Amino acid sequence: MYQYDHYDQAIVDQRVAQFKDQTQRFLRGELSADEYQPLRLQNGLYIQRHAPMLRIAVPYGMISSDQLRAVAEITRKYDRGYAHISTRQNIQINWPELERVPDILADLSRVQMHAIQTSGNCIRNITTDQFAGVIDGEQLDPRPYCEILRQWSTLHPEFAFLPRKFKIAISSNTTDRAAILAHDVGIELKRASKGVVADIYVGGGLGRTPIIGSLLKANLPAEDLIGYLEAVIRVYNQFGRRDNKYKARIKILAKAMGIEAFGAKVDVQWALKKQSDLQITESEVERVSAYFSAPDYQNFDAELPSNLQSRLSENRLFARWFEKNTLTHRQPGYRIVNVALKSAGIAPGDITHTQLDALAQLADRFSFGELRTTHQQNIVLADVAQNQLYELWLALQMHELAAPVIGTLHDMICCPGGDFCSLANAKSIPIAQAIQARFDDLDYVYDLGPIELNISGCMNACGHHHIGHIGILGVDKKGREFYQVALGGRQGREASIGKILGPSFGAEDMPDVIAKILDVYVSQRLDEETFIHTYDRIGIDPFKEAVYATSH
Amino acid sequence: MQHLTSTETHTDPYQFSVFTPSTTEPHAAAPGLRDWIDADIKPSRVTIAPGEDFAVLFDQLHKLQAIEIQFPVFTDGRGFSTARELRERGYTGTLQATGAFITDQIEYLSRCGFNAFEFQSASHAKVAQVRLAQAREVYQGDARQPLPLFRRRISQTRETL
Ligand code: HEM
Numbered sequence: 001m002y003q004y005d006h007y008d009q010a011i012v013d014q015r016v017a018q019f020k021d022q023t024q025r026f027l028r029g030e031l032s033a034d035e036y037q038p039l040r041l042q043n044g045l046y047i048q049r050h051a052p053m054l055r056i057a058v059p060y061g062m063i064s065s066d067q068l069r070a071v072a073e074i075t076r077k078y079d080r081g082y083a084h085i086s087t088r089q090n091i092q093i094n095w096p097e098l099e100r101v102p103d104i105l106a107d108l109s110r111v112q113m114h115a116i117q118t119s120g121n122c123i124r125n126i127t128t129d130q131f132a133g134v135i136d137g138e139q140l141d142p143r144p145y146c147e148i149l150r151q152w153s154t155l156h157p158e159f160a161f162l163p164r165k166f167k168i169a170i171s172s173n174t175t176d177r178a179a180i181l182a183h184d185v186g187i188e189l190k191r192a193s194k195g196v197v198a199d200i201y202v203g204g205g206l207g208r209t210p211i212i213g214s215l216l217k218a219n220l221p222a223e224d225l226i227g228y229l230e231a232v233i234r235v236y237n238q239f240g241r242r243d244n245k246y247k248a249r250i251k252i253l254a255k256a257m258g259i260e261a262f263g264a265k266v267d268v269q270w271a272l273k274k275q276s277d278l279q280i281t282e283s284e285v286e287r288v289s290a291y292f293s294a295p296d297y298q299n300f301d302a303e304l305p306s307n308l309q310s311r312l313s314e315n316r317l318f319a320r321w322f323e324k325n326t327l328t329h330r331q332p333g334y335r336i337v338n339v340a341l342k343s344a345g346i347a348p349g350d351i352t353h354t355q356l357d358a359l360a361q362l363a364d365r366f367s368f369g370e371l372r373t374t375h376q377q378n379i380v381l382a383d384v385a386q387n388q389l390y391e392l393w394l395a396l397q398m399h400e401l402a403a404p405v406i407g408t409l410h411d412m413i414c415c416p417g418g419d420f421c422s423l424a425n426a427k428s429i430p431i432a433q434a435i436q437a438r439f440d441d442l443d444y445v446y447d448l449g450p451i452e453l454n455i456s457g458c459m460n461a462c463g464h465h466h467i468g469h470i471g472i473l474g475v476d477k478k479g480r481e482f483y484q485v486a487l488g489g490r491q492g493r494e495a496s497i498g499k500i501l502g503p504s505f506g507a508e509d510m511p512d513v514i515a516k517i518l519d520v521y522v523s524q525r526l527d528e529e530t531f532i533h534t535y536d537r538i539g540i541d542p543f544k545e546a547v548y549a550t551s552h
Numbered sequence: 553m554q555h556l557t558s559t560e561t562h563t564d565p566y567q568f569s570v571f572t573p574s575t576t577e578p579h580a581a582a583p584g585l586r587d588w589i590d591a592d593i594k595p596s597r598v599t600i601a602p603g604e605d606f607a608v609l610f611d612q613l614h615k616l617q618a619i620e621i622q623f624p625v626f627t628d629g630r631g632f633s634t635a636r637e638l639r640e641r642g643y644t645g646t647l648q649a650t651g652a653f654i655t656d657q658i659e660y661l662s663r664c665g666f667n668a669f670e671f672q673s674a675s676h677a678k679v680a681q682v683r684l685a686q687a688r689e690v691y692q693g694d695a696r697q698p699l700p701l702f703r704r705r706i707s708q709t710r711e712t713l
């Protein structure tokens with residue numbers, strides 16, 4: 001993965017010193033709360049329900065074992081011994097003291113980490129496919145471009161006070177795992193005869209007004225990415241609404257202007273930037289790409305080794321985990337391993353300091369010292385030799401990190417909700433836990449096949465409820481917590497927004513409601529049909545009838 | 553009011569100069585863009601408020617001596633884009649930030665091409681002056697240093713990292 005040189009380090013160190021100064025001036029009363037707010041947000045520091053929350057950047061999800069250990073240490077030293085993986089691949093800690101945040105940032109900078117632009121109205125952490133570089137179906141490794149754009153967007157002088165936050169995702173695979181159509185800008189990288197080119201999608205996003213992104217420019221030469229993005233964001237900065245924060249995202253502007261008119265304005269700016277020093281040089285692409293070259297793989301057969309085969313046939317638990325949590329690797333003899341942070345009784349995406357340390361050690365032993373965070377709020381060990389899988393699994397089991405639930409009903413996305421977040425209408429974590437507890441029979445869960453269930457505690461949609469096959473949204477009804485259910489949403493290339501089932505439910509009814517929905521699926525499905533395909537075939541009505549039949 | 557103005561005249565719009573604070577009386581405010589458009593004899597100064605379409609100025613930039621860009625609240629970042637676009641279009645005169653920007657924005661402002669700032673107090677001007685004198689490493693090219701870091705980086709070999 002990318003390593004800082006003295007330039008990168010200097011930039012982060014300057015920011016640490018600057019933020020320390022800003023925080024001290026705030027604490028001395030020299031900087032007002034209003035002035036301090038955007039400055040702290042640009043450094044990942046929220047003030048939420050109980051305490052500040054600090055969001056640590058994990059650029060495009062890549063994190064080294066040393067960095068993970070540093071995060072574990074930070075949760076012990078400054079927080080409550082656990083961290084949370086966010087849906088944008090970052091790491092959050094929920095209980096730091098404001099006074100000590102500058103020290104946390106200093107600790108992070110020692111392992112080439114920071115919290116720059118993890119919140120605030122600026123360009124946020126750029127996300128990508130968690131399997132970049134190791135999965136089939138990829139046209140090229142997107143990570144060198146992610147890094148080049150990370151550097152460009154970091155402390156950009158023009159774009160630090162945008163109308164609203166700005167999120168970019170990049171994919172370069174036939175399967176889009178980065179949700180590029182649900183981002184302010186989505187970039188699809190492709191190989192063409194003239195080199196790498198990019199399709200630029202604009203104006204996707206969830207939140208109050210979920211919109212799927214539209215194609216703005218096809219086949220942009222990749223060396224023009226910086227100049228073109230500057231043109232797009234300048235148009236947004238100048239014309240995006242600033243009078244109403246719920247209408248301030250680029251999706252609203254692109255819809256209001258129409259994609260054509262928006263594109264025409266972009267082209268005016270783009271003409272100023274074409275053929276300028278903004279063009280990404282070949283030598284820079286080479287320099288950065290070198291950090292993402294393949295690790296020293298051993299030469300193995302693609303075949304499963306015989307000892308692995310016998311383990312698989314002897315040990316049902318291991319076999320389940322192998323089937324659910326590991327994936328075919330591009331390199332023969334290796335597999336991609338997903339570590340699900342979805343064990344019963346913990347908030348989805350939460351991980352303790354001992355688990356963080358354990359994973360760091362396992363990454364060193366089995367996966368070249370690197371890990372990835374995922375948008376499903378899990379962690380990936382991307383390069384595990386097949387003949388070491390059993391050993392790895394035993395170790396994961398010891399640390400309760402072997403839940404064999406990837407892609408199942410248990411693998412929910414869930415925002416912090418009312419337990420932590422001051423914007424929440426309702427709690428979300430207890431709903432996730434109640435559903436997991438209700439469906440604790442894993443054989444039933446496996447039989448259900450792939451299901452994405454996403455929960456948000458309010459319209460801001462941090463839990464991506466719009467694009468879950470089953471989406472749950474916390475709503476407030478006269479001061480009481482209720483939940484609205486939607487069906488049929490999905491992410492990826494066929495991204496679409498779920499349809500609302502009907503009137504909302506109380507928290508205590510939610511496990512039953514989900515059970516009824518799943519019963520309809522099980523009774524109506526044909527052969528191997530998945531939940532979402534059955535939904536597509538039969539529509540929402542049978543679900544409606546089943547769910548509202550008895551509760552009325 | 554305090555003014556902090558670049559003392560050097562510069563030919564290259566992306567050259568930034570040393571600032572010295574002065575305590576002169578505020579000069580008469582530059583006319584607003586509407587008034588400028590309506591004037592028969594075009595004044596050499598003009599003020600742009602956020603949201604105003606300043607395209608009418610593009611073919612007059614060489615005749616303008618000073619453009620003031622207003623910040624009604626410091627979180628309204630439109631002025632950053634306005635400044636940078638004017639510089640990209642070749643404007644080389646004085647570019648002054650006025651209004652509610654804060655000293656914590658001073659580096660970004662200067663990097664976007666502002667070379668004059670109007671402050672509410674001498675202490676703010678002083679803080680800003682100190683900030684601007686500090687050398688910083690940055691990734692992007694800007695008004696002070698036109699080349700992005702990737703065109704300036706003297707690569708170390710990977711072994712020495
Ligand atoms: C607890 C503190 C949090 C606060 C105060 C907060 C606040 C918000 C707000 C206000 C929005 C809506 C922005 C808009 O519509 O423009 C939003 C969106 C979002 N948040 Fe959070 N959030 C928090 C935690 C999280 C966490 C823990 C995650 C990840 C699990 C997360 C992921 C997201 C995502 C993915 C969106 C995307 C919606 C979009 O881009 O359209 N947030 N958040």
Ligand code: SF4
Pocket residue numbers: 415416417418421422423424425426456457458459460461462463
């Ligand atoms: S969806 Fe709402 S409740 Fe959940 S974290 Fe986001 S803002 Fe808070």
